[in-house]
Amino acid sequence: MPNFSLTGKRALVTGASRGIGQAMAIALAEAGARVICASSREGGCAETVAAIKANGNEAVALHGDLSDMKAVKQLADTALAEWDGLDILVNNGGTIFRSPAVDFPLEQWQHVLRVNIDSAFLLSQQVGKTMVAQKSGKIINTASMLSYSGGITVPAYTASKHAIAGLTKALANEWGQHNVQVNAIAPGYIRTDNTQALQEDETRSKEICARIPAGRWGETEDLKGAVVFLASGASNYINGHILAVDGGFLAR
Template sequence: MADFSLTQKRALVTGASRGIGQALAIALAEAGADVICASSRAGGCDETVAKIAALGTVKAAQLHADLSDMLAVQALADDALALWGGVDILVNNGGTIFRSPATEYPLEAWQNVLQVNLDASFLLCQQLGKSMIEQGSGKIINIASMLSYSGGITVPAYTASKHAIAGLTKALANEWGAKGLQVNAIAPGYIRTDNTQALQDDAQRSSEICARIPAGRWGETDDLKGAVVFLASAASQYINGHVLAVDGGFLAR
């Protein structure tokens, strides 16, 4: 279907070395986009780039940046824009989490989580958004969380950052909607990734989570592929400021 095609579109996906980010990058490529895969270290996206290259139909490249370093994030934005003459799709997926009771939560850990999850996302939105405004079109997709809706346990910084991502998505949609940009977010449910490994390994907590999910299972990273292609494509042209939960029905319980 033509409205879902991403042919000749240029995308940047952060946190694309594995897990959700890798699945999102591959999904965009499968839909026809050329994809810049970004991670925190040089060569971190070798596997993702190889999988995209194996499709044989689109281009893939990789960049790296420490998302807690705003100078590095600015350089990432500049390099991404220069690589193929612009970016049409930005997926802010890169993130981190730190678990500790709130009474013992280190300030340094709090600041790092907010810098990586929120500050870097805002700076990339701002810098690539300027270019998108100039070209009169663009799609920004921020990765939110189930903890954009609830508080969680022992993850106060992550929860604060993901609530903020939902708010930032709406704020930017308000400012940029009339300029041809759509800014939306995906809130993954409980997906099997490194970030949720501690929960998966806790038999009681994992059982409680699955009991609340109407689908009756943990999500897989591929479960998010349709959502990112939809929000990156012309099919979502009249959707703006929306947080799309891909959660197996978790929020409906």
């Protein structure tokens, strides 16, 4: 069997306070990794860290505003110093703003791009150089169904998630030779805060489920296997890949 164990590995997960990021952080810990759980505000990951420790695994919390590149750089430096390096980086932290494109505020466009793509690049750059030096590492970005399509009233989010897919491939091209794999997970329609409005729209929710072969919304638990796979030795020959965890949505 391939090696799915993460025992002894050191991980950083951004956006780990709730939802998808929380599930990913817990999954990595369950597979044996020590996990740094990062959120935008101090104390934001207390629940995630408590859940990990309750299972007898090791975790610590950090915080940093992903729209502030100085804070992002500090987050990278602090995380790397915590356990003298990292083996796994999960760039999951993100934000969304909804508005028709004709009225979309420029400041919101810039904010979404800073949080969703600029921070992912800077964290990958800072952590990636240490992974290149140690000749091993896994970087996992959170993409989206909107890495494939345009969506409606979310132009900045869509642009950022297309950019995440491109960044994933670009870094894989450069760092693969150093035994660093860079991949992404594209969640389908998952029950989280970000999709709350869609879940509560009965007509839209039914339309979404009708297109999903699985016939249901995804749960954050559905992403745990994918993140462990991409963080483990089982995926050592997978690089630059966008793994859709979507219940078959894209197949329709």
